Amino acid sequence: MSSCLIRKDYTRTVEIDDESLYRITNENVAHDQNFGQIIWSDFFKDSLLTDYIDRAITNNYDVRIALENVEIAKSLFKQGKSVNQPTVNGNISAGYTQNSANTPIGNAFGNQQQYNVGVDMSWEADIWGKLKATTEASRMNLLTQEEVKKAIVSDLVSQVAFNYYRLIGFDKQREILLKTIKSREESLEVTEALYKAGELTLVAVKQSEALLYNSKVLLVEAEKNIEISENAISFLMGENNHAIERDSVFNDRFDFKLDVGLPIQLLENRPDVKAAEYNLISTFERVNIAKANFYPSLRISASAGLQSIQVQDWFNPSSFLFNVLGSATQPIWNQRQIKTQYEITQSEEKIALLNFQKQILLAGQEVSNSVLIIDKQEEVIINQEAECEAYRLAVEYSQDLLGSGSANYLEVITARQNLLQAEIILVNNKLVKITELIRLYNALGGGWS
Structure with missing residues (x-):
């Protein structure tokens, strides 16, 4: 007997506007191929990082929990396929x-x-299609759990990479601070000697001391952040806290073309978007089931x-x-249970549809924001490098002028402090660009394959 008398097939009603979902004004950004489709082992070039990612995917507890949820969904699907059997x-x-x-x-x-x-x-x-709808709902639940697992893996890959590059950034800050501390210790010795010779006041000595202590405080913060990031990577890999070996060169290794593809590709690439649609289909089938209960x-x-x-x-x-x-x-009177269940499933379907639309909009926002930040961050880094160079020259000039008596020691101290701040900010800005590239890769659906 036909099972299509009541049951309807799902048809996607949500449309993605390829022209307006992404707000990207940079003409250098291509829309030919989505670089989110690059597998993570090719996206990340650092061999140490790829080893940590591989270990994390194997041992991370969230991934292992997600795998068990997939197994549960598989068992429920096998049961769902059997409902039309005697x-x-x-x-x-x-x-x-x-x-x-x-x-x-x-x-x-x-x-x-x-x-x-x-x-x-x-x-x-199965006259009204209720059993077929039950099978489809269980299949959609399985597909949803598989996409949830992919989303967890994708986020995990990004988190390991974030913390790895943060480690390199903190290492660079530590390197800058160690050089600064050494320089300020030497400067303090000179300042004390000049004070004893009567050429500087005690104010200059105390200012030199304060700058030295400030550098040491920043060094402690950097070392603290290093260990916290190492612990974070260890946890993501499902391992006890331990030191993390990393590259010493703070350069981005992303030599691919910045290509975000078309928004419609989000439906295939982003696991959270796919999971939202599978959940929508599952609720759609539950409406079919609830409707069939009237017959x-x-x-x-x-x-x-x-x-x-x-x-x-x-x-x-x-x-x-x-x-x-x-x-x-034939149900006649059952305390309104069937009608109530039908109304509930209709509302659940509307909620799932709204969530699907929200996930698409959120994906578009994340891609647009990441492209914008990457684009503007290039300008920030160029200007920040120019600022650092200007402060380096200011330190040299102020020291020369101090030696000739044409500048006071406060100008030297100010120039040195500005240079330190600018160098640390430059490191942070380079880190922002790299982490935003990783975030864009994740936003385009990369990292799960």
């Missing part, structure tokens, strides 16, 4: 009844024995077996029995 049960029993001799039955039959062995079967005809269900039951009152006749052909029963059940 239910078969076997039974065997033996009984003995001692009747009262003071009753008509006892006088007529005496004590009784009965032996039974048989098979019961029940099957529901009568047709069930066929049958049983066959052997029955005897004497054990020696139990397996005799004359002990065979068989019956078959067809029944139709």
